[in-house]
Amino acid sequence: MASRRGPVQRSPTFFVGAEKQKKDLDAFQRREQQLAEVYYKNKPLCFNACTYQRTHPVKANAGHRDADATLVSPMAVGVADGVSQIEEYGIDSSELPTELLRQCEELAFDQCIGSTTLVLALLDNSTRIHGKLHPMIAVISIGDCELVILRRLQGRSGPLELVFHTEMQRVDGHCQTPLQLARVDERIDAQFHDSITVEVIERGSAVHCISAYAARHSVAVKFESLG
Numbered sequence: 001m002a003s004r005r006g007p008v009q010r011s012p013t014f015f016v017g018a019e020k021q022k023k024d025l026d027a028f029q030r031r032e033q034q035l036a037e038v039y040y041k042n043k044p045l046c047f048n049a050c051t052y053q054r055t056h057p058v059k060a061n062a063g064h065r066d067a068d069a070t071l072v073s074p075m076a077v078g079v080a081d082g083v084s085q086i087e088e089y090g091i092d093s094s095e096l097p098t099e100l101l102r103q104c105e106e107l108a109f110d111q112c113i114g115s116t117t118l119v120l121a122l123l124d125n126s127t128r129i130h131g132k133l134h135p136m137i138a139v140i141s142i143g144d145c146e147l148v149i150l151r152r153l154q155g156r157s158g159p160l161e162l163v164f165h166t167e168m169q170r171v172d173g174h175c176q177t178p179l180q181l182a183r184v185d186e187r188i189d190a191q192f193h194d195s196i197t198v199e200v201i202e203r204g205s206a207v208h209c210i211s212a213y214a215a216r217h218s219v220a221v222k223f224e225s226l227g
Contacts, residue, residue: 015086015182016171017191024172025199030206044135046075047075068081069097069101080098082096082114083117086115096114100112118142122138124136137209139164142201143181147165148164167206
């Protein structure tokens with residue numbers, strides 16, 4: 001049936017203006033902490049991660065850039081899904097996502113323009129609970145990139161079970177208008193100001209803190225961009 005109808009089409013992610021995002025920031029914010037009830041003796045941990053990325057065939061055949069970017073390092077992993085509609089303004093939609101994650105790793109930031117959704121996970125080996133070392137994964141998300149954590153809760157051979165996932169943040173509930181981290185000029189949004197970006201982070205981002213365990217517990221972290 002699919003072959004008769006032709007290839008599956010990919011809907012673009014549309015840019016959401018500053019004023020439209022501001023009114024929904026408080027509704028998107030979510031902060032919670034999940035702690036394990038059982039203490040396990042731990043030592044400092046690091047992420048052992050890799051990425052796989054493939055441009056949608058329809059998008060590739062049309063000559064569109066892949067605006068997705070990933071970050072993999074021993075202490076930080078992240079994914080940013082660039083907003084494809086930015087290309088209509090003559091801007092490389094992959095520039096901001098790539099630069100944003102690179103600067104997250106280098107603790108700096110440059111003046112790129114664009115718009116992106118984002119999820120970032122950081123591993124903290126210094127957390128202590130009741131005086132005992134208890135490594136944690138801190139997660140911050142903006143928009144509809146999704147992070148999923150799976151664990152084998154019934155021994156090494158047990159099935160992977162869902163223990164955590166981030167929620168989608170979409171303006172007016174539409175899948176094509178996610179909450180976005182942007183830096184644009186008057187050609188795209190005359191109401192935009194750098195303070196909007198700070199406000200999106202401070203008021204709209206979802207922040208989570210989840211227990212981390214050594215590899216014998218088979219922790220799996222999955223990033224998904226559904227845009």
